[in-house]
Amino acid sequence: xxxxxxxxxxxxxxxxxxxxxxxxxxxxxxxxxxxxxxxxxxxxxxxxxxxxxxxxxxxxxxxxxxxxxxxxxxxxxxxxxxxxxxxxxxxxxxxxxxxxxxxxxxxxxxxxxxxxxxxxxxxxxxxxxxxxxxxxxxxxxxxxxxxxxxxxxxxxxxxxxxxxxxxxxxxxxxxxxxxxxxxxxxxxxxxxxxxxxxxxxxxxxxxxxxxxxxxxxxxxxxxxxxxxxxxxxxxxxxxxxxxxxxxxxxxxxxxxxxxxxxxxxxxxxxxx
Amino acid sequence: xxxxxxxxxxxxxxxxxxxxxxxxxxxxxxxxxxxxxxxxxxxxxxxxxxxxxxxxxxxxxxxxxxxxxxxxxxxxxxxxxxxxxxxxxxxxxxxxxxxxxxxxxxxxxxxxxxxxxxxxxxxxxxxxxxxxxxxxxxxxxxxxxxxxxxxxxxxxxxxxxxxxxxxxxxxxxxxxxxxxxxxxxxxxxxxxxxxxxxxxxxxxxxxxxxxxxxxxxxxxxxxxxxxxxxxxxxxxxxxxxxxxxxxxxxxxxxxxxxxxxxxxxxxxxxxxxxxxxxxxxxxx
Numbered sequence: 001x002x003x004x005x006x007x008x009x010x011x012x013x014x015x016x017x018x019x020x021x022x023x024x025x026x027x028x029x030x031x032x033x034x035x036x037x038x039x040x041x042x043x044x045x046x047x048x049x050x051x052x053x054x055x056x057x058x059x060x061x062x063x064x065x066x067x068x069x070x071x072x073x074x075x076x077x078x079x080x081x082x083x084x085x086x087x088x089x090x091x092x093x094x095x096x097x098x099x100x101x102x103x104x105x106x107x108x109x110x111x112x113x114x115x116x117x118x119x120x121x122x123x124x125x126x127x128x129x130x131x132x133x134x135x136x137x138x139x140x141x142x143x144x145x146x147x148x149x150x151x152x153x154x155x156x157x158x159x160x161x162x163x164x165x166x167x168x169x170x171x172x173x174x175x176x177x178x179x180x181x182x183x184x185x186x187x188x189x190x191x192x193x194x195x196x197x198x199x200x201x202x203x204x205x206x207x208x209x210x211x212x213x214x215x216x217x218x219x220x221x222x223x224x225x226x227x228x229x230x231x232x233x234x235x236x237x238x239x240x241x242x243x244x245x246x247x248x249x250x251x252x253x254x255x256x257x258x259x260x261x262x263x264x265x266x267x268x269x270x271x272x
Numbered sequence: 273x274x275x276x277x278x279x280x281x282x283x284x285x286x287x288x289x290x291x292x293x294x295x296x297x298x299x300x301x302x303x304x305x306x307x308x309x310x311x312x313x314x315x316x317x318x319x320x321x322x323x324x325x326x327x328x329x330x331x332x333x334x335x336x337x338x339x340x341x342x343x344x345x346x347x348x349x350x351x352x353x354x355x356x357x358x359x360x361x362x363x364x365x366x367x368x369x370x371x372x373x374x375x376x377x378x379x380x381x382x383x384x385x386x387x388x389x390x391x392x393x394x395x396x397x398x399x400x401x402x403x404x405x406x407x408x409x410x411x412x413x414x415x416x417x418x419x420x421x422x423x424x425x426x427x428x429x430x431x432x433x434x435x436x437x438x439x440x441x442x443x444x445x446x447x448x449x450x451x452x453x454x455x456x457x458x459x460x461x462x463x464x465x466x467x468x469x470x471x472x473x474x475x476x477x478x479x480x481x482x483x484x485x486x487x488x489x490x491x492x493x494x495x496x497x498x499x500x501x502x503x504x505x506x507x508x509x510x511x512x513x514x515x516x517x518x519x520x521x522x523x524x525x526x527x528x529x530x531x532x533x534x535x536x537x538x539x540x541x542x543x544x545x546x547x548x549x550x551x552x553x554x555x556x
Contacts, residue, residue, distance in 0.1 A: 077443045082367045105445035112443070116436050119459045128454060132446050178440075185444060 027092045027107075027188045027219060028053045029074060034087035036066075036073050043069045045243045047087070051236070056211060056220045058234035058251070060227065062266065066243040067223040068113070071191045074221065075110040076101050091188065106133055109182030113193040113223075117166035117174045122149075122158055125166050125177055126184050133185060148183045152176040153210055172203030176210070189219045196229065208233050227270045231255055239263050304529060308522030316523060326490060327507060328517040332524055337493045338501035339531070342410055342486075343476040345497065350415035350422055350475070351468035357419070358426025359452065363438050375427075382420030387480040389417045394484035408497040410486030417481050418471035425467035429460050462546030469539035473532045479505045504528040 034047035044066045051057045059067045072078045073085055079101065089096045096104050118125050126145045130136055136144060145162070149155035154176045158169070166177060175195055182190055192211075196204040204226075211220060211233055224230050230237055230251065237254040239247045239262075247254060247263045258264045305312075316331045323329030357378070365371030393413035397403045434456040441451040457464075479487075488500040489510055504524055511521035 075443055077439065080439060080442050102445045102447060105443055110443040112440055116440060118437055118441075118455060119433075120455075129441075129444050129446065132450055181444060 028090075029189065029219065029221070030088075030090040031074075032088040032090070034070075034073060034085070034089060036069055036078060036086075037084040038082065043083070043243055044073065047245055049238060049245055049248055051219060051221055053219045054215060055235035056215050056222060056233050057236040057238060058230040059221065059223045059238045059240060060225070060230055060266070061240035061246075063225075065240045067240055068193050069243075070240065071110065071193050071221060071223050074189070075105055075108050075191055077105070077110060106185050107187050108189040108191060109185050109187040110191040111175075111178045111182050111193065111195060113195075114171075114198055115174060115178035117169055117177055119167060120165070121163045122166045122169070122177065123162040125181060129181055130184050144184065148180040149177075151183055151210070151214070152180045153206060154180060170203075172199045172206065175199060175203070175207060179207075179210070183214075187218065189221065190214065192220065192222045194223050194225065196224070196226065204229065225270075227255075227267065239266065241266075301529060304522050304526045308519060308524075308526040311519050311523035312526060317527065320492075321490065321502075321507070325514055325516045327511050328520055332504060332507060332527055334491060334493050335502040335504045335507045335524070336527065336531070338407070338487075338491070339476055339504045339528070341407055341494060341501065342414065342482070342503060343472045343535075345407065345411035346414035346418060346475045347468050347472035349411060350418040350471055351464075353415065354419050354422025354468070354471065355426045355464055357423040358428075358430055359456075361423070361427045362430035362435060363448070363452070363456070366435070378420045378423050381416075382424065384417075385480075386417055386478050387483075389413050390481040390484050392416075393481065398485065404498065405484075405486045405488065405500045406498045407486055407494050407501045410482040410501070410503075411497070413481040413485045414475035414478065417478065418475045421474065422467055422471040425470070426464060429463045429467065430456065433460050433463065462543030465539055465546075466543045469535060473535060477505055477528065477532065479503075479509050482506065504531070 029051040031047050031049045031051075034044055035042060036044035047070065059070060061067050069078060069083070072081070072083075074089060074096075076085065076096065078085060085097060087097075091104075091107065096108070118128060120128065123142075123145050126148060127141055130141060130144060146155055146159075149158065154173060157173065158164075166174070169177060175198075179190070179192070179195070195211075196207055199207065208229065211222070214220060215235075222230075222234065234251045237248065237251045238245055239254065239260075241262050247258065247260045254263070255267070258267060317336065318333050319331030320334055321327045321330045321332060357374070361371050361375055365374070390413060393409065393416070397409050397412065398405065403409050437455055437459065438448075438451055441455060442448070475481075482503060483506070486500055487503045487506040489502075489506075491500050491502050494501045504527060508521055508524040508528065511517060511524060
């Protein structure tokens with residue numbers, strides 16, 4: 001994997017490893033003793049885990065168990081919502097809590113649950129981000145917009161209306177546009193908070209197919225309530241309850257032989 | 273059946289109350305127009321006031337210009353500060369202690385009577401700092417008066433039309449100033465102009481805050497922000513108070529009302545065109 005690295009590029013004040021094709025190196029995430037607080041309320045408690053590179057990791061658990069907060073902690077957007085993070089999160093060997101948050105977010109893209117299309121045209125939704133992080137010329141920018149929209153399977157559907165307002169897109173299209181916005185950061189990690197929660201089966205399967213394609217290039221962490229989805233696409237699964245990790249392992253092991261009582265009960269409940 | 277009757281009753285009461293509100297506004301406008309119609313002319317709009325007692329002949333031109341200059345300057349100062357405050361409250365200090373304290377203070381400020389602003393400004397700006405009675409002094413006073421209104425409106429606009437975009441953009445590694453400049457302000461501009469214009473109109477119609485700080489009974493068009501000035505509300509107050517010429521007073525009131533309505537419509541149109549709906553929003 002690291003053979004592909006040919007250069008270092010200065011972004012802000014940090015050196016970021018970049019592959020030949022412009023994307024960043026795929027990295028492991030190691031979480032040690034992570035605690036997250038909103039005011040006095042502790043939302044995450046002593047989280048220790050490793051999220052492997054180049055795989056899809058699904059975080060599952062009941063509503064309010066801290067899945068989304070965990071995802072937001074990895075991107076440190078929790079801090080913008082007045083949350084407080086204690087502990088360590090390493091992206092390979094770098095402690096991301098000590099890094100500049102903007103540079104970190106350039107490496108770790110987050111797609112929110114039911115993301116909003118920015119109030120601008122479809123192409124500007126992407127160029128707005130790329131113009132900040134990169135100095136692409138106009139032609140290259142257009143080429144990249146096309147590439148990222150193709151990667152999420154949206155280009156064919158919107159190629160005639162790139163200058164139209166993005167707010168007119170359907171729910172599934174907006175979801176894919178949000179993923180494309182993340183991809184144009186050239187990140188190492190993609191964090192997705194219930195990317196299919198408001199979508200029908202066809203759109204869900206389209207997004208799953210896209211994620212399976214993207215995992216070759218990115219470490220993907222996905223929060224989902226949909227156990228079938230986790231079974232279909234996740235390589236690893238983390239099960240959370242009341243702000244703690246109860247069980248984790250490969251998707252196959254977790255679903256076939258759950259060790260904890262809470263996990264068994266959760267599977268039984270979700271599968272009716 | 274009973275529920276349907278109740279629904280219809282509530283609906284009728286609400287329609288009745290709505291009609292009262294519309295009716296009162298129309299009545300004021302028609303009454304002022306009818307009673308002031310004899311003095312309204314191009315000459316009235318473009319001449320200086322004259323006559324003995326003063327203001328019972330001639331026009332209100334310096335007062336129109338003075339009111340517009342006061343409104344513009346107040347909107348500039350109050351609007352800028354109000355929008356910055358709104359940005360801070362909505363995007364920088366959401367849920368923080370400092371944000372909550374600031375919001376409480378602004379809410380308290382919004383409840384102060386306008387005469388208090390005038391007195392404080394007189395004490396601080398004219399008595400302590402030695403500024404003369406001037407347009408700038410009055411504009412600062414009016415700005416302070418409209419600041420809470422604009423701040424609260426701006427915060428609401430940013431909360432509704434900006435916060436989600438702001439957080440999503442931040443999660444993509446964009447800086448706060450870049451997001452505000454490229455996304456939040458362009459997206460909210462129409463409504464912000466609406467909020468500032470409403471604040472400005474409120475300020476333009478006030479007499480108490482400018483009474484001690486800048487307005488005079490007779491002055492030429494201000495040549496600088498340090499000049500004293502004439503204002504329509506004060507001119508109207510003087511005419512109505514003296515009781516010498518009701519027609520001139522009502523003519524002045526009509527000009528003031530018309531100005532406020534025209535400014536409001538222009539700002540509304542600007543907001544509509546910013547949102548790409550053009551004239552549709554006015555008529556829908």
